[in-house]
Amino acid sequence: MPHKHHTQDIETRIASLLKRSDLSVTESRRKILHLFLEQPGALAHGDIEKKAGEKFDRVTVYRTLQAFVEKGIIHTIPTADNSIRYALCKDDCAGGHHHDHHIHFVCDSCGNTYCLDDVVTPEIKLPKGYTAAHVEVVVEGVCKNCKG
Amino acid sequence: MPHKHHTQDIETRIASLLKRSDLSVTESRRKILHLFLEQPGALAHGDIEKKAGEKFDRVTVYRTLQAFVEKGIIHTIPTADNSIRYALCKDDCAGGHHHDHHIHFVCDSCGNTYCLDDVVTPEIKLPKGYTAAHVEVVVEGVCKNCKG
DNA sequence: ATGCAAAAAGCAACATAGTTGCAAAATATT
DNA sequence: AATATTTTGCAACTATGTTGCTTTTTGCAT
Numbered sequence: 366m367p368h369k370h371h372t373q374d375i376e377t378r379i380a381s382l383l384k385r386s387d388l389s390v391t392e393s394r395r396k397i398l399h400l401f402l403e404q405p406g407a408l409a410h411g412d413i414e415k416k417a418g419e420k421f422d423r424v425t426v427y428r429t430l431q432a433f434v435e436k437g438i439i440h441t442i443p444t445a446d447n448s449i450r451y452a453l454c455k456d457d458c459a460g461g462h463h464h465d466h467h468i469h470f471v472c473d474s475c476g477n478t479y480c481l482d483d484v485v486t487p488e489i490k491l492p493k494g495y496t497a498a499h500v501e502v503v504v505e506g507v508c509k510n511c512k513g
Numbered sequence: 514m515p516h517k518h519h520t521q522d523i524e525t526r527i528a529s530l531l532k533r534s535d536l537s538v539t540e541s542r543r544k545i546l547h548l549f550l551e552q553p554g555a556l557a558h559g560d561i562e563k564k565a566g567e568k569f570d571r572v573t574v575y576r577t578l579q580a581f582v583e584k585g586i587i588h589t590i591p592t593a594d595n596s597i598r599y600a601l602c603k604d605d606c607a608g609g610h611h612h613d614h615h616i617h618f619v620c621d622s623c624g625n626t627y628c629l630d631d632v633v634t635p636e637i638k639l640p641k642g643y644t645a646a647h648v649e650v651v652v653e654g655v656c657k658n659c660k661g
Numbered sequence: 662a663t664g665c666a667a668a669a670a671g672c673a674a675c676a677t678a679g680t681t682g683c684a685a686a687a688t689a690t691t
Numbered sequence: 692a693a694t695a696t697t698t699t700g701c702a703a704c705t706a707t708g709t710t711g712c713t714t715t716t717t718g719c720a721t
Contacts, residue, residue, distance in 0.1 A: 389717055391669060410707085422671050427708070429669095443593040443651060447678090447707095470643060481643075487635040489650065494657025495618060495629075502637065503591060503649045509642025537688055539698060558678085570700045575679070577698095595678095595708090663721085670715070678707065686699070691692100 375402060386436035393421050397429050398438070406477035407442055407452035407469075442469045442478055443501055450478045468502040474511035523550060534584035541573050546586070554625035555590055555600035555617075590617045590626055591649055598626045616650040622659035 379398045383390045400408060400416050408416075413426055421429075430451055433439040442450040452469075467482045486500045527546045531538045548556060548564050556564075561574055569577075578599055581587045590598040600617075615630045634648045 389668065391717070393670070423707085424672085424709080425670055432669095441593045443591040445589045445591040445597060445649070447595055447597050449593060449595050468637060470639070473646060481640060483640060484637065487637065489616060489632065489635065489652055491618070491652065491654075492629060492631060492657070494660055495652075496655045496660065497652045498621060498654040499652070501593070501651045501653070503651075504637055504639065504643075504645045504647070505649070506639075506646040507644045509640070512642055512644065537697065539688070541699075571678085572680080572701085573699060664719100665721100666717105666719085668715105668717070670713105672711105672713085674710090676707100676709070678705100680705070681703090682701105684699105684701085686697105688695105688697070690695080 375399070378402075382438065386438055388432060388436060393425050393429055394432075396420065397426070398433075401439065401451075401453045406479055407450035409448045409450050411448065442480075443503060444471075444478075452478065452480050455480070455482050468504060470508060471503060471505045472508035472511055473505060474507050477508065479508060523547070526550075530586065534586055536580060536584060541569050541577055542580075544568065545574065545577050546581075549587065549599075549601045554627055555598035557596045557598050559596065590628075591651060592619075592626075600626065600628050603628070603630050616652060618656060619651060619653045620656035620659055621653060622655050625656065627656065 376395070379395050379402070380390050382398065383394055388394060396417060397413060400413060410426060410430060413430070414421075414423060417426065430439070434441060434451070437454055439451045440454050442452055444450060466485050467480055468484045468486055470479045470481050471477075472479070481504075486502050489497060489500055491497055524543065527543050527550070528538045530546065531542055536542060544565060545561060548561060558574060558578060561578070562569075562571060565574070578587070582589060582599070585602055587599045588602050590600060592598060603615075614633050615628055616632045616634055618627045618629050619625075620627070629652075634650050637645060637648055639645055
């Protein structure tokens, strides 16, 4: 057993993530962060309200997500169906500086949205006069869990 | 004067576009299509409600946009701010078969969203197990009208 | 541990966005 | 011009998001 910090208690991980972000650790923040950590996909506001049950006020969910985005714990993923999705920033991203260079994948079959952290956004050659500050790529198709 | 069909009356153009799409030409459809034709950018539902003034019921705007999307007259553009934008499909797209291979550009300065019809979406190499059906690229930056 | 200041949660009320069913009006068809 | 069909507009409703304020919880210092 070389190292065991990946066995680290999830609650401890959550608490330290919050503290590192200058957020006081409250029940709603722990709970919502838990939801993100226990599954691989992205979550929309509605998903969280549902999963959290009657536990929190809607306003609390809004404010919590907003705080997480501001602190770089989660990031938003654009959609064409008027429902922002949020996903955990990966370790090297949550550190403070957003990388934001990965693409997003929406599965037509299961409906989940995943960050493909290993797939880097391509260079886009724009027409004369246009300057790119940021490139967002969303690929839609069938994910590896749904294929076959 | 070789050809003059590009001088064609805009109302005639609108009417034929609607007929070609099996839509009866009504005042709201003509008016809303007019809004799209007279400017280069994309429009959100809210923009249309404002630009059309008190002219139409909100419901009519929803239904009109929905019909236009179904018929391939306009297409949606994903955003990260919970506001679907709609843009005219270009000539070769409106013909019936969506091309959908162009990218979208959101200007940080003027806020407009444009279709860059000449910029084709790149090939994205996905991890094993993932299959891509469609790729959506949104570039954010400064457009050619706002630069300098 | 206890008390206190600061932050967050919860509540209520509100504002905006989107949907549905139906009657009235406009459009297409003959 | 008359009628069948489609679309519009209205009303009522659901869902989504926001704001101000009071109560509760958290973090901190004693």
